[in-house]
Amino acid sequence: MLRKLLVAIILLLSVTPPSRAQSIAPQPAVAAIRAGKLIDVVSARTLSNQIILIRNGKIEAIGENLPIPAGANVIDLSKSTVLPGLIDCHTHLADAGDGEPLHVLQRSAAELAYAAIPNARLTLLAGFTTVRDVGVYRAFNDVAMRDAIARGDIIGPRMFVAGAYITISEGAGAMTGLAPDIQLPLDLRYGEANSPWEVRQKIRLLVHHGADHIKILSTGAVLTHGSNPKSIEFTPEELQAAVDEARNFGLRVEAHAHAAEGIKNAIRAGVASIEHATLIDDEGIALAKQHGTYLDMDIYDDECIQDAGKQNKTPADFLEHDRDLGEAQRLNFTKAVKAGVKMSFGTDAGVCPHGINARQFAFMVKYGMTPMQAIQSATVNAADLIGRSDQFGSLTPGKFADIIAVNGDPLADIRVLEHVSFVMKEGQIYKHDQ
Numbered sequence: 001m002l003r004k005l006l007v008a009i010i011l012l013l014s015v016t017p018p019s020r021a022q023s024i025a026p027q028p029a030v031a032a033i034r035a036g037k038l039i040d041v042v043s044a045r046t047l048s049n050q051i052i053l054i055r056n057g058k059i060e061a062i063g064e065n066l067p068i069p070a071g072a073n074v075i076d077l078s079k080s081t082v083l084p085g086l087i088d089c090h091t092h093l094a095d096a097g098d099g100e101p102l103h104v105l106q107r108s109a110a111e112l113a114y115a116a117i118p119n120a121r122l123t124l125l126a127g128f129t130t131v132r133d134v135g136v137y138r139a140f141n142d143v144a145m146r147d148a149i150a151r152g153d154i155i156g157p158r159m160f161v162a163g164a165y166i167t168i169s170e171g172a173g174a175m176t177g178l179a180p181d182i183q184l185p186l187d188l189r190y191g192e193a194n195s196p197w198e199v200r201q202k203i204r205l206l207v208h209h210g211a212d213h214i215k216i217l218s219t220g221a222v223l224t225h226g227s228n229p230k231s232i233e234f235t236p237e238e239l240q241a242a243v244d245e246a247r248n249f250g251l252r253v254e255a256h257a258h259a260a261e262g263i264k265n266a267i268r269a270g271v272a273s274i275e276h277a278t279l280i281d282d283e284g285i286a287l288a289k290q291h292g293t294y295l296d297m298d299i300y301d302d303e304c305i306q307d308a309g310k311q312n313k314t315p316a317d318f319l320e321h322d323r324d325l326g327e328a329q330r331l332n333f334t335k336a337v338k339a340g341v342k343m344s345f346g347t348d349a350g351v352c353p354h355g356i357n358a359r360q361f362a363f364m365v366k367y368g369m370t371p372m373q374a375i376q377s378a379t380v381n382a383a384d385l386i387g388r389s390d391q392f393g394s395l396t397p398g399k400f401a402d403i404i405a406v407n408g409d410p411l412a413d414i415r416v417l418e419h420v421s422f423v424m425k426e427g428q429i430y431k432h433d434q
Helices: 002-015 101-106 109-125 141-151 196-208 236-248 260-269 282-291 301-310 316-322 325-339 357-366 371-377 380-386 414-418
Strands: 030-040 045-055 058-063 073-084 086-091 128-133 158-161 214-217 253-257 273-276 294-296 403-406 420-425 428-432
Touching (some): 045 073, 086 294, 086 357, 086 380, 109 128, 109 428, 128 141, 128 420, 141 158, 196 214, 196 236, 236 260, 253 260, 260 273, 260 282, 294 380, 301 316, 357 371, 357 414, 371 414
Parallel strands (some): 030 073, 214 253
Antiparallel strands (some): 045 058, 073 403, 403 420, 420 428
16 A cells, blocks of 8 residues: 555656756657767776767667767767766665654655655766665665656666665664554564564565565664664574575675674675675675675765764764764775775765765775776676676666766866766766756
């Protein structure tokens, strides 16, 4: 019933006239982009004076002096740097993004659905054409948003969604801080599990209701009442059950983990990525490299948590949880980069305002990455983590025409990615600042 209500709400928005920033429709089936500079994230090279031919939403060919078909829509980006659409592997687009999770209880499912719609638009217009959304408090809000974007009811990035958190009772992904005699509705406690078999059952339900991947919380959290980021929550056996059950359905698992032992438990279980990886130790870094596990480290988040705290928008216990973690995470990020661990781009968007995801690039460069490595983390690496390298993540013939452009050279100044001037997703233009 809840999902039907959310879908009905989102459908109503389709009668709203499109803004100037929305897709310019109809557009020719064939387009040609004249790119002054083009960043090839696969070869880690910058190419000059390239023409990108696009047909029916996919890249057909790339090269110098390609003949442009008659009637093609020619897009002049000859004074810009062109890149693949960016990918954020840790977002919360379908949640309210409030500093106090309990405020969710003050809104109906309908209100939350309306409130989350701008998050998708802001993210797309910032140049992020794909996201891996890693959990919502109200189960399946993300599924409804993903499907609404795919239908064209609202604009936003391509979404891969978790459906709900897999968490222990009163754990890092639970709605905590309530009196013990209050019973939450099912959609606000959907993913609670307390044994390997309960974990398997929840994953089976999530798969049935449309999840694209599984999010499990291996340790305590910063932004959860009564939690401790340094605590261990799921056991190795429960984590292994999650990975095995997800694999049965062809899905991957990402694990929220701050504490070193919780990180290592999740890596040994075979998760695809560790989210946050805040207190990862040398053994954890070695294990991640050995297993090919991605680290998805949101090293810009601490700025937003502390800034919100100064404005009294972050609960005092969250600020206490966060104490000293930000700097520790950034130092461990540097260690992981130097060790050659696989790294993906993830911001925890929702903690920071949606649409400013690209601010993290400067921090990734400050703490050890080259600008090219930072860009690769949000393109080719991110696509590999999601398991869709054949569809997006690089400007390659046969892949979706997910293309952005900036004024300036992000390899010289990574912060130019904070000001994207052109956004195309699957051949449709959503932003083109002249």
